[in-house]
Amino acid sequence: MLLRTFALATALSLITGTALAAPPPAPIRSVVTDGNARFQVLSPTLIRVEYAEDRKFEDATTFTAINRAFTQTPYTTKVTADGFREIRTSGLTLRYKRDSGPFTRTNLSMVVAGNNAAPAFPSYCAIGSACEAENGLLLGRASTAYDHTSHNGSGFVAGIEKAGAGITVNVSGVPAAGSYRLAVRYANATGGDGQNTTRTLSTQLNDAAGPGLSLPPTGSWDSWSTINTTVDLKAGTNSVTVRQSPTDSGKVNVDSIAVTPVDTSTYPPADKGLLSTAYGAGPTSTLGGWSRALDNPRQVPSYQHPGILNRDGWYLLDDTRTALLNADHVVSSRPSHGTNPYQDGYLFGYGRDYKQALGDLNTLTGGTNLLPQSAYGVWYSRYHAYSTDDYQKTLLPKFRAAKVPIDWLVVDTDFKAPSTWNGWNWNASLFPNPKTFMDWTRDEGLSVALNVHPTIAEDDPQFARTNAAAGGLELDGGKNYLFDWSKPAQLAAYQALHKPFEDQGVRAWWLDYCQYCGGSTASNPQVAPDNLINQAYADSATKRGLRGFSFARVGGAEYGGIESSYPMGPWSERRNTLQFTGDTPGSWDFLKYAVKFTADEAAAGLSNVSHDIGSFHGDHLPDDQYARWVQFGTFQPIDRLHSDHADRLPWEYGAEAGASATKFLQLREALVPYTYSLARNANQTGVPIVRPMYLEYPGHDLPGQYMYGDNLIVAPITTPNVNGAGSASVWVPPGVWTDYFTGAGYIGPANVTISAPLDRMPVLVKAGGIVPTRTDYVDNQKQSVLTQLTANVAAGANGSFSLYQDAGEGHGSSATTQLTWDDRAHALTIGAAAGQYPGAAESRAYTLRLSNSTRPTSVTVDGRRTGWSYDENTRTVTVTTGQLSTRSPHRISL
Template structure:
């Protein structure tokens, strides 16, 4: 939200009162409290009339400083609030006549005690950012609505990333962003997953701890500042020191939560009925038979909306005309080794038998006059479950338990963004602050019932809406996109941006959702989709089985599905890291290469885990330009090497794309290509890529529970590569072939070491 007309003047009808100086600084309980009047105090009479802001400075964990500013303390809603870790670490506080300072780890905040207002954040003797000169304040708009506002300085060359799922350019500079969940597809400025957290290339991140609408002006209202504002009388933000982007993400996710580890089977190929297509058990069986007959490994079958009766979403009951024997159908699918996912949402259509049941029990959101909130936007007379009510959550979970007991394995938790604000919540939560937060309660309810019935290691969602904390409940997908190359690119940008908010696992509709992709789009999207965290074939009005496009689509899908299965020892290791450290599996280039200025704006390629560079081909003719960081990289498809730093322009067939292995990597690949969940250590292959002379690389081959199945150390001494079992491998394992010789040629410095293990 913009408050100014240019740099000097306020917009018509807007009044701004900014912190002018720090007064009455108090140190207590490891924190600093500052009273900041909004005009200079030169005599006693200046203390009368006008706002005084209370600024509290504290630290919830080392290298993180919390700034909480309050105008009217009695007007701050108590709920909802994000769950934020608070370890109360030891801090250093210094107060003298000139300034007050609080230090946590390497991060220090200093507040000047004389006018004008100035609050500076620094680490390692280097200033990161500051609040100064009409930055921190309270605003009133022409309607007398109150907003709290802060502006933090942007240095020359400083770039801003994050703020959740955003489909435009990855760098946020120059953009206005409202953190407000909406259902708007992937082609506009609004998004399904909004996160009030950003990080910059200057070594810090900013988390605005406010669950409602937060408006960001990123070098847009004032080009040298990031402004954020929220309606109300309080504003809390946390400065998170890195210095690297990865360190910032580790600390942010330590504060707000890290992803649960999805089960290994969820990394295989998902096939959907699609949305409005006609289907029944015969259709489903034909798809499954068609995949098996064409040697296309399939892991999950997904039933979209019309598994239920029309007009009645959600009543959680199979349509008897289409699926007369759902228990038998599920049993037959599971006998073929498939998992089953069902589409659900948080709405109850008026025609559903559950409407009257939920309304009578008080489980549905109500208007201030006590009537049930309803509209006709999605389902006729739809109502919304009130997830702030423990009884409503249990009621909703009970319907899901019946499906889980029937044999369902996962739920696609669609929607959760179209949440009204003219309602009253059971727990009294502020409706504006609940708008985004609703998605967290909705997905948490489903996640918890899955964990209860399946166990914590077997939980996976396919969620569309999210806010802070939603990263704990994977997987998320990018939402409704067109079936074009442009939509493929915007989906990728959205996923990379979401990953910079701590979301470790992300997917998208292979081929696009709206419309029917032409075969070229479908085949290019297949390669991208199978080199993503999770991979799902899904569409709106047309099926997504590959043989309906052309026979080459079948071949491309087979090749990349099997490639992903072979890569699972490496990919699941990256998934374990995502759960342990908060680093996404699909990483924006600057996250892995923060010192490479050429990577700062890249948003059409990414790192898949730490060691694989993926550049999706976004054209029918196969021409692509992509950037290669420093070093000699090896093509995983087709062989050969590519040297960086520099740009490459190439042409690829549909069975190929730039997929490069990082120099110095040791890539673990598995012995199976028919499924994603198998014993990764049995017959594992270690490939060492341009390992430097004298270097040693530890490689952990994960077990399906996320623990280590085997740990190896691979070393190079001259032209000899050797591998040995390191600590962490279970006692019965032994190695058959533990060393080999590498050719001396620098162009072929790649050796395959096959490690067979036996009990």
């Protein structure tokens, strides 16, 4: 199903609205080479910094950095009197001490917006320093963990419980061949086996076996000790591995590893100046971050992996260990530099221009994926053994009768047989004729995704064929077999399991991949399992002519309930994955955290985030909590109702909550023109759909509210109703803002409390803001083209909005329509559609819903007087036109 596979390969099509191949390496331009250091000026706020002692610099694209052909950037460079190479752009000044070796915090610096930046490469570990284990290459089932205290760095490494698990660090700057002291900081306490005994691990030094390690017990898992041994190393850079061999007991946590001269008596101090992870480092003043998933936390999470955005205005993305992406779609390991140090990174210096940083990231790593238009409507799934009859005779008729829209039907794991968890066949007792069922979903305008867990049971009818094609799969210790996606034959065999379903009409796959869902992996440490398999899913769909994406967790893997971030981070999944945030708890506290979480992930450039709306856990929610979850979902990138056998549909709740949920699900469907345009903008600029307040108003990091595009502030209510209403505290930015539902006006800057009954929530429209919505109700986006559009405008300032439209699927032509509000003239101009695509509406009726307005004396459409209405309570004028040509401009004047 892939174009080609090789080594750890998967085919790669990068989704930025059209299917893109990985380009051949572009000519390196805007380059300054100074001895063993090379600098590439990509933008005024982004410089690639590369150090190669052997002067073998890398020009090929990598899995992360797929584009370095930025717009030419003016810069100047010189050598200063004190021996520094200096590079200046309009946004930053970079300095490197010439001939001083690999980049460190002492020889590489940057000044941006008046701040001094001293970056450090997580992949670079000098002799005499503590190499954080979580920043090494993680082997086998080793994983980054955060659930104990007193560790150094951002975390520690756990999961060293099976042969092959461990950590590799590259120690540079060894002055001469000879003996050195190897020290390991570890914790070893009573484990699940009930033992509190000395454990053992093995070492490997470059390609040779090193001494064994004996690790006595520590007081607890929160207390750390060090163990020392003597090792023989080469001059230069050495690969040092600590891992569990088949004869070792393992079951220890490793905090850091250090190589020092043999006569060193103390353990090197940790560098606490940066927040460092395997894929990058930056200041500790983070503005949000990302998590692989939010599965089953005991409490609201307190840690996120850092993104590129922070208050100090700079970040180093470390791409040193990321595999190469060749022009023919082959993923391969970087060439070895032997004992010569090598570093490759991207130094962002953006100050407070956070949008510029996200734009740089978007250009470098590929545009965040534009999903099918229908994906921005309403999704429904439930962990429940539905049958064909349930869907056709009960569930969908209720949706239709209640006028609740539905675009995507996600069928959870019970559709499978003989194993409901690890199977790859329809359960005939539930779906006696799958093709007929799939034809019915198509006729009803539904897109279907199936839930899969990436293992296969030994009694599955597909097992023998799959195992043979894979060349032999690994047994997980029970009756299920695992895939190693780094191995081409196993990846191909895994993907072949999907084809019969796709031939029947299945549109996408929900990869429910975690330790408890199936432990398939990618054994190559240069690519995380999530990174590799998510790209493979996106590529497969693209090859079928669809808009390819994966629907899954992102950025690493999870072993034994521990989330691991790999050397690559989440950057590739910005461009290929709809993030499933996992099995979330049902509580007010977690609803509050979910509001914060989506906006937090903007710091990593993640836009397409999908929560279980209503939460996965929790049976029948309190009416007010259910209604507030649905309101929150209305203004999220993806609105997907889901639960663990529980109630999440409007008719399953009381009259008031049910009516509220219906209203907001209808609003969500109506908002698709606005949301889809935001998604296209995210694809082009890197600025996500949901935006933390600081993106628009630097200095205002407010976890309870966010921007939904340029024009809306959304502040979901996350506490129970009191006396029939809930409330939220809202910071109103400078200017005039109008309540979307009531027409109430607010003048900022101000802090206000906005109360709302169950049928409303705090949503404010910026003066001059334009929010286009569908006027007509549709069951789903495939039901009809957009022939009736409402422009929701808040008077008080000039404004504009670019409405984006295309066929909604695949890759082809598109059209944009410019909507412009002239506040002085009190007129809305609807531009002629620029561009064309198959199925586009040739005419459209427009409704202007103008809030924050006085009563007009007359209204004209293209110079002709027309009827209108005015609501005194909401201060809203409503004007509706007849069908007008989309190929001509039009003007509504009041």
